[in-house]
Amino acid sequence: MTRTIPLTLNINGSPHELQVEPRVTLLDALREHLNLTGTKKGCDQGQCGACTCHVDGERVLSCLTLAAQVEGRQITTIEGLSTGDGALHPVxxxxxQHDAFQCGYCTSGxxxxxxxxxxEGHAGSDDDIREYMSGNLCRCGAYNSIVSAVREAAEADR
Incomplete structure (x- = not known):
């Protein structure tokens, strides 16, 4: 018999009650239990960044984070970035605008x-952006467009 635990995850401003095994990752809780499939499962080993989401405003690899670890914290997924009126986030x-995706699989991360x-203030130069974003892999090689998009969004944010 598999043991489960009750969890309340605060995702994109809404509480979600779950009953999961203690070893369920945040990624699997999002995708398999809550049908929030914007966060992608790539390598499932923390190497590709496709599963990146935010916990209390900081990026995390959801494939390496247990759902139980983030109970009571604020989780933001790609679905939660747009505004309440449906407008896209500036990024x-x-x-x-910069066509910073091709197949789109890595795009949410x-x-x-x-x-x-x-x-976090790491978008001061293209080299800074590349360094910070180096944990996110793009198998299509859209890196130059990604850097351009981040630079533009950072400049608009200032």
Whole structure:
């Protein structure tokens, strides 16, 4: 018999009650239990960044974070970035304007990292952006467009 625990996860401003096994990752809780599939499962080993989301405003790799570890904290996924009226976040807009995606699989993780990059003040130069974003892999190689999008969003944020 598999043991489960009750959890309340605060995701994108709303509480979600779950009953999960203690070893369930935040990524699996989001995708499999709450149908929030914008956060992607890439490598499932913390190496690609596709699963990046924010916990209390800081980026985390949700494939390496247990859901139980983030109970009571504020979790933001790609679905929670847009405003209440449906307008895209400025980083999402910049990604569209700079065509900073191709297949799109890594895009949600790239955007979540880009938002943190700007918020934490790591977007001072293209080299700074590349360094901060280096944990997010793009198998299509859209890195130059991603850097341009982050730079534009950072400049608009100033």
């Amino acid at each position: 999402q807009e910049a990604f569209l 790239q955007i979540m990292s880009a938002v943190a990059c700007i918020r």
